[in-house]
Amino acid sequence: MSTIITTPPRAAVPIRGFVLAGAMLALAGAAAFLAGWTPILFSIVTVFLFAGPHNWLEARYFLTRLPARWGKLRSFFVFAFAGVFALTGAFALLPWLAGPLQWGPDGWHSAVAGWNTLVIGWIAALVLWRSRQNPRRNWGLALPVAFLLIAVTWMFPYHVGLALVFLHPLMALWLLDRELRRSRPAWRPAYHVCLVALPVLLGLLWWKLFNAPPLPGDTELRDAITRHAGADVLHGISSHLLVATHTFLEMVHYGVWVLAMPLIGLRIAPWKLSNVPMARRSLAWRMAIVALLLFGLSIVIVLWAFFLADYPTTRYVYFTVALLHVLAEVPFLLRAL
Amino acid sequence: MEYNPWTFLLVGYVFTTAIELPFLLLGLSPRHSWRDRLFAAIWVNACSYPIVVLVMPPLLDEPHGSRALYLTVAEIFAPVSECLLFWAAFGARAELWKRPMWRDFAVIVLANLASFGAGELIYYMNWLKIIFPNYQ
Amino acid sequence: MRMRAFYMAALLLPLSWTVAYADIAPKPRPTPAPIPNPAPVQSKDANLIVQVDPNAKEARLIVPRSLLNRRAGLDVDDGTRLTEADGRSNRHVIIAGVALALAMSCGGLWLVRRNRLNNSGLMVCLAVSAGLIVGTVALANARAPSPAPPPPQPAPVANLAKLFDGKIRVETPADGDSIRLVVNQEMLDKIVKGAPTAPQPKPE
Numbered sequence: 001m002s003t004i005i006t007t008p009p010r011a012a013v014p015i016r017g018f019v020l021a022g023a024m025l026a027l028a029g030a031a032a033f034l035a036g037w038t039p040i041l042f043s044i045v046t047v048f049l050f051a052g053p054h055n056w057l058e059a060r061y062f063l064t065r066l067p068a069r070w071g072k073l074r075s076f077f078v079f080a081f082a083g084v085f086a087l088t089g090a091f092a093l094l095p096w097l098a099g100p101l102q103w104g105p106d107g108w109h110s111a112v113a114g115w116n117t118l119v120i121g122w123i124a125a126l127v128l129w130r131s132r133q134n135p136r137r138n139w140g141l142a143l144p145v146a147f148l149l150i151a152v153t154w155m156f157p158y159h160v161g162l163a164l165v166f167l168h169p170l171m172a173l174w175l176l177d178r179e180l181r182r183s184r185p186a187w188r189p190a191y192h193v194c195l196v197a198l199p200v201l202l203g204l205l206w207w208k209l210f211n212a213p214p215l216p217g218d219t220e221l222r223d224a225i226t227r228h229a230g231a232d233v234l235h236g237i238s239s240h241l242l243v244a245t246h247t248f249l250e251m252v253h254y255g256v257w258v259l260a261m262p263l264i265g266l267r268i269a270p271w272k273l274s275n276v277p278m279a280r281r282s283l284a285w286r287m288a289i290v291a292l293l294l295f296g297l298s299i300v301i302v303l304w305a306f307f308l309a310d311y312p313t314t315r316y317v318y319f320t321v322a323l324l325h326v327l328a329e330v331p332f333l334l335r336a337l
Numbered sequence: 338m339e340y341n342p343w344t345f346l347l348v349g350y351v352f353t354t355a356i357e358l359p360f361l362l363l364g365l366s367p368r369h370s371w372r373d374r375l376f377a378a379i380w381v382n383a384c385s386y387p388i389v390v391l392v393m394p395p396l397l398d399e400p401h402g403s404r405a406l407y408l409t410v411a412e413i414f415a416p417v418s419e420c421l422l423f424w425a426a427f428g429a430r431a432e433l434w435k436r437p438m439w440r441d442f443a444v445i446v447l448a449n450l451a452s453f454g455a456g457e458l459i460y461y462m463n464w465l466k467i468i469f470p471n472y473q
Numbered sequence: 474m475r476m477r478a479f480y481m482a483a484l485l486l487p488l489s490w491t492v493a494y495a496d497i498a499p500k501p502r503p504t505p506a507p508i509p510n511p512a513p514v515q516s517k518d519a520n521l522i523v524q525v526d527p528n529a530k531e532a533r534l535i536v537p538r539s540l541l542n543r544r545a546g547l548d549v550d551d552g553t554r555l556t557e558a559d560g561r562s563n564r565h566v567i568i569a570g571v572a573l574a575l576a577m578s579c580g581g582l583w584l585v586r587r588n589r590l591n592n593s594g595l596m597v598c599l600a601v602s603a604g605l606i607v608g609t610v611a612l613a614n615a616r617a618p619s620p621a622p623p624p625p626q627p628a629p630v631a632n633l634a635k636l637f638d639g640k641i642r643v644e645t646p647a648d649g650d651s652i653r654l655v656v657n658q659e660m661l662d663k664i665v666k667g668a669p670t671a672p673q674p675k676p677e
Contacts, residue, residue: 113565146576147576148573151569155569372595392571
């Protein structure tokens with residue numbers, strides 16, 4: 001899966017890399033400005049526009065990375081996908097169990113920490129499993145790090161989850177870096193310059209908003225967005241700053257999956273299946289993948305329709321179900337390393 | 338638990354390591370390098386101490402329950418687990434059941450007894466109240 | 474190259490976990506957020522039975538345990554306890570402690586067994602220990618936390634007639650669902666005698 005490609009000298013970097021870098025910088029700058037200026041509206045619009053499409057493009061990208069025949073990787077992928085579905089199901093069940101089981105703060109603390117523990121254990125197992133596959137890696141440190149994370153999550157389950165919400169764009173950026181290394185190594189220096197801009201933009205946001213008045217939580221939707229950004233966990237920090245930071249990072253995440261990955265990782269129109277290994281197995285497989293992609297496309301359209309009909313409820317349901325594709329990133333990232 | 342167990346963990350760990358470090362540095366068998374001895378003193382305590390301070394008190398209901406039971410269990414668990422960990426990390430098959438192995442184990446037990454004694458002295462002199470005003 | 478792999482592995486787990494949180498809600502949380510120190514005043518509806526026992530030597534108040542939300546005055550929230558009140562019980566501390574011990578054990582064994590315990594590895598261990606010591610000193614010298622404000626007390630109700638003033642034995646049996654007050658005849662007479670007479674309606 002991984003290919004050793006030497007990076008050519010900087011002088012040989014093609015101009016297109018800088019064009020992409022310039023576009024990404026402009027997008028990031030605009031996202032930071034809009035997220036700081038009108039965070040709630042920006043959050044509503046970006047989720048409406050990109051939630052569905054970015055999921056579809058992500059699934060389409062993963063299809064290009066999935067081998068035609070799993071062979072020795074079969075157990076790894078079966079365990080990975082079983083974990084994806086089981087953990088998503090457990091996550092969706094939490095609010096349903098809270099009522100009948102009469103969870104107070106203690107019950108919620110245990111439930112969230114327990115779910116976190118399952119996720120950490122699942123990822124640690126995948127990491128150790130992957131380290132024993134070719135190309136072999138020395139990732140034995142994963143086990144103590146996993147135990148350390150479990151210790152922290154049992155003390156601060158909400159803070160840990162929130163920290164990771166804010167860190168998650170690093171994962172999309174990391175996947176993009178792996179894809180650049182694989183398919184466009186000459187673009188990486190320009191991309192790394194873009195990465196430096198991220199903390200600069202975040203610093204500017206925090207400098208401008210650290211003492212901004214809190215956002216009004218006068219509607220259910222506003223309240224949900226500020227809680228999503230951690231306003232109910234990080235007391236004493238402006239909710240304006242939290243929502244702006246979260247929305248900005250989320251837009252970076254969307255930008256990677258909607259713009260950068262299709263340009264770099266797919267390289268052909270997403271509806272053409274010539275770069276999907278499984279589609280080359282047989283006509284039946286090809287038809288199944290076409291059906292899967294069409295089903296995904298219909299979900300995107302239905303999601304837009306539901307967003308227009310009842311945005312708050314659709315947003316809540318989306319953020320619960322979205323965990324499915326999100327967890328699926330783990331095995332693909334591990335295979336890319 | 339009338340004190341913050343995490344603060345107690347930090348303070349107690351530093352104190353215990355400070356007591357046990359000289360024993361392990363000077364007492365462990367000569368086949369261990371100074372680097373290994375220093376690491377062992379820091380590491381084995383870091384492994385056993387969370388169990389002794391965070392896990393055992395709520396299970397044995399200390400300080401409201403039996404302090405004697407807690408001390409007995411903790412002071413058996415700590416040296417035994419530290420000996421096992423030390424052997425898992427630095428043990429050599431050639432030294433199994435031989436004098437250097439027993440010497441290493443004896444030093445670890447002695448170091449634990451020393452830190453136990455110092456801890457009891459602090460407890461009976463009521464010096465813990467300086468750091469933990471709510472400690473009973 | 475080996476050191477690079479070492480650092481990559483160290484980064485891998487926590488960062489790969491972040492994938493799981495991509496653009497999802499942080500976690501379902503109780504609404505509203507847990508209150509660190511809820512007011513201790515709690516109430517529950519129950520039956521009250523007053524029984525006269527001619528052989529009783531003292532008054533007995535029998536409160537079934539199922540009606541006790543907490544261990545009454547024995548369990549004071551003075552802000553120094555780690556209780557269920559802030560969503561963090563002993564069980565969480567126990568699990569965190571076990572996980573921490575396992576992390577330390579596995580990490581140390583990995584360092585030694587993989588021959589990572591070179592001078593730089595030891596320096597990292599010493600730096601972590603030094604950090605702990607600095608943290609400890611900082612904590613030890615920190616200002617003692619100010620005592621938690623006293624819990625709000627129910628407003629005193631004025632002009633209540635005192636019917637009975639004396640010692641009472643409080644019992645908390647495991648079974649039952651009614652509160653029972655057991656008194657003897659003498660005590661009952663005292664209570665009845667002390668009860669204010671109901672105001673008579675004035676004639677028109």
